[in-house]
Each structure stands twice: as structure tokens, then as C-alpha cells.
Amino acid sequence: MTATAPKLTDLVLATRTISEQGGACPYQAEGTIxxxxxxxxxxxxxASLTVGEADQVGIDGITGDPYGGVLSDDEFEKLFRKLLKRYLKSLKF
Incomplete structure (x- = not known):
């Protein structure tokens, strides 16, 4: 049996700490990664994610509701992962 290498997104998420999360219109979270x-x-x-001084990455049309501003914890996690992947792709290594 061969071990699968962890994905970069998973490694980066392991460094994440959330100091605040929640709310409605807007739903917000902040911390460190x-x-x-x-x-x-x-x-x-x-949905948007800003890390450090980097440019913001965002995704439009999440729910199809132009007034959408509430997320469940699972929805937040999925969106955060998607935005984090976009952010990591924007970095030049």
C-alpha cells in the first residue's frame, strides 16, 4: 500500500486558526493562516478571501440568491477551501 501525499491546501489549512466566525449579511471569519x-x-x-497584504480572491454566484449572506459551517468550509485554492494558485513559488 502506498501513502498518498497530502494536498497543499490541506497542509496550509492545518496552519489555520480562526479567531472570529459567523454572522449574517455579511458572514465573516478572520484569523491566521x-x-x-x-x-x-x-x-x-x-465570497472573498484576503490573506496578509495579498490581493483579494473571490467567487461570485455562490447560492444564486443576490441577497445571500448566511452560511452553515459546512458551506463556509467548502467556500474557504475553494478560495484558498485560488489564492495558492495565484502565488508565485
Whole structure:
């Protein structure tokens, strides 16, 4: 049996600490990841993630509800992972 290497997203998520999470219109979360401050926001069916001083990455049309601004914990986790993947792809190693 061969071991599967962990994905970069999973390794980065292992460094995440969340200091605040929740709310409605907007749903927000903040904390640290890779030693950098992050800010997540979801409102008007648009989710964004900013890490450190980096440019913001975002996704539009999440729920199809233009007034969407509430997430379950599972929905937050899925969106955060998706945005984190976009952020990591934007980095130049």
C-alpha cells in the first residue's frame, strides 16, 4: 500500500486558526493562516478571501440568491477551501 501525499491546501489549512466566525449579511471569519492574517467575507452572493497584504480572491454566484449572506459551517468550509485554492494558485513559488 502506498501513502498518498497530502494536498497543499490541506497542509496550509492545518496552519489555520480562526479567531472570529459567523454572522449574517455579511458572514465573516478572520484569523491566521501560514502566519498571516486572513479575512473571509460572504455577502450578496459573493465570497472573498484576503490573506496578509495579498490581493483579494473571490467567487461570485455562490447560492444564486443576490441577497445571500448566511452560511452553515459546512458551506463556509467548502467556500474557504475553494478560495484558498485560488489564492495558492495565484502565488508565485
Amino acid at each position: 501560514l502566519g498571516q492574517h486572513f479575512y473571509f467575507r460572504f455577502r450578496h452572493d459573493y
